[in-house]
Structure formats: structure tokens, C-alpha cells
Amino acid sequence: MPIQRGSVTFVRFHVESGLKEKRALAAGFKKKAFEPIDRGSDQDRSQGWVELENVDSAELTPSTFLFGERVLLSWRVDRLVVPKRLVKTEVDKWKNEFAEREGRPPTRHESRDQKVLVTQDLRGRAFVKTDTHDVSWETPSGELWIWATSTKVIEEIIEALEAMGVVLKPTSPGARVEALDPKLLLPTEALHHLERKES
Incomplete structure (x- = not known):
């Protein structure tokens, strides 16, 4: 399970090097x-980054993200949603009003322009959809977990x-396999013998 909210799925990394000092971490966040x-x-x-315990706050002082030797915080994503049906x-x-007034249906260009105007007008009344994704960093071991499934969100956090x-x-x-020498992934001599026997 995630720390407080978000996906049950996570991506795991090892921190090769990075900031250790509290002030530097706070400034970076x-x-x-x-x-x-x-x-x-x-x-x-x-x-952007927000506090783990208060996703409406981006104060990000060391006392809000350091829990013992762990760094715990959330990545918040807000999206303005204008319902397409509306x-x-x-x-x-x-x-319909245009056709009655002008005696002809609007052209594609006129309809497209009106759609842009309607969307802009509805932006002021649109609602914001908020998602948060927990991030945990075990500083002694260097293990960092991103509790998210969206590739875009994971890439934003990494960036x-x-x-x-x-x-x-x-x-x-998968990343561990990619790091192996390709020769180690070739079929062994025992597998070659099995192939010969089957054919």
C-alpha cells in the first residue's frame, strides 16, 4: 500500500548520489x-511537490518531509476539467440559434471558433481534478519508491x-536484466542439446 494515498503499484529506484543536507533538500523541493x-x-x-500530511501545503520545510531517516512527500497533479458533453x-x-438567425448552418470554421469560445467561457466554471502520488526515500539504504502508475507522472518526478x-x-x-552482459542472456550449452534432440 502507498504511504497515505495513491496507487498500490510503485516504481523503485536506488539513489546513486544526491542531496543529504536538510536545507539543500528543502531548497530543491x-x-x-x-x-x-x-x-x-x-x-x-x-x-509539483506538496507535503505528505497536507497536500494543500507546499511549504516544504525539513520538519514536513523528514521522518527520522526517511524523506516522505507527495507529487500533486491538478487538471482543469471542462466536461466535453457540456x-x-x-x-x-x-x-441551432445561428441557423435560425442566418438562414444557413454554420461552417466548420465557425463551429470550431465557437467551440473554442465556449471552452474558454466554461474554464471559469470548470472543476479541478486533483491526484497525489506519494514518494518515499529511505536515505540510509538509498531506496526510493514512487507510488504511481502513470508514466508521465513518474517521468515528471524523476525529472x-x-x-x-x-x-x-x-x-x-527489467532494469537489472538490461544492465547484464548480453552474453549472459544467450542460451546455454544444455539448451542447445535440447534443441538438437527435439529436431
């Missing part, structure tokens, strides 16, 4: 701290950690 979506902008997604309903309503100077090495079974 604050550089990628979560900031809410600005509804006045074109931005429809926002992501956009379609509003555009269809406009198309944020690497921007802090943390060097990560994947420790999944």
Missing part, C-alpha cells in the same frame, strides 16, 4: 513546489529529482 492552476491562463495542468451541448445550442542533483538508478527486474 521548493524549486518544484506545487502552484495552483491560474484560470486566467491557457494552463490546464499543474504539478461543451457539445452549448455548441449545438449555438448552431524534478534529477534537477535537484539526485542521481537515480532503476532497480526493477
Whole structure:
């Protein structure tokens, strides 16, 4: 299970090198701290570090992410969601009014422009969908776990950690196999004998 919330699935890494000092960690986390979506902008997604115990806070002082020798925090992703069905309903309503007023149906270009206007108008009333993904780092052993399934989210977290100077090495079974010498993965002599007997 995750620390407090998120996926039951995790990705595991070994921290080859990275920040150890509390102040340096706090400064690194604050550089990628979560900031809410600005509804006045074109931005429809926002992501960054938040406290594990309070996902609405991005204060990120050492006392909020250090638990003994563990670093525990969350990666928060907010998405502005404008329901497509609502956009379609509003555009269809406009198309009917346009056809009555102009005596012809709107062109594709006119419909597309109206869809953009409707979407922008509905952004102000849209709701924000929030997801959080726990991250745990056992500093003595160097084990780091990202409790997420989304490749995009995992890549964002890795990028944020690497921007802090943390060097990560994947420790999944697949990553371990990739690190092996390819000669070790070739069929053994015993397997060659089995193939000859079968044919």
C-alpha cells in the first residue's frame, strides 16, 4: 500500500548520489513546489511537490518531509476539467440559434471558433481534478519508491529529482536484466542439446 494515498503499484529506484543536507533538500523541493492552476491562463495542468500530511501545503520545510531517516512527500497533479458533453451541448445550442438567425448552418470554421469560445467561457466554471502520488526515500539504504502508475507522472518526478542533483538508478527486474552482459542472456550449452534432440 502507498504511504497515505495513491496507487498500490510503485516504481523503485536506488539513489546513486544526491542531496543529504536538510536545507539543500528543502531548497530543491521548493524549486518544484506545487502552484495552483491560474484560470486566467491557457494552463490546464499543474504539478509539483506538496507535503505528505497536507497536500494543500507546499511549504516544504525539513520538519514536513523528514521522518527520522526517511524523506516522505507527495507529487500533486491538478487538471482543469471542462466536461466535453457540456461543451457539445452549448455548441449545438449555438448552431441551432445561428441557423435560425442566418438562414444557413454554420461552417466548420465557425463551429470550431465557437467551440473554442465556449471552452474558454466554461474554464471559469470548470472543476479541478486533483491526484497525489506519494514518494518515499529511505536515505540510509538509498531506496526510493514512487507510488504511481502513470508514466508521465513518474517521468515528471524523476525529472524534478534529477534537477535537484539526485542521481537515480532503476532497480526493477527489467532494469537489472538490461544492465547484464548480453552474453549472459544467450542460451546455454544444455539448451542447445535440447534443441538438437527435439529436431
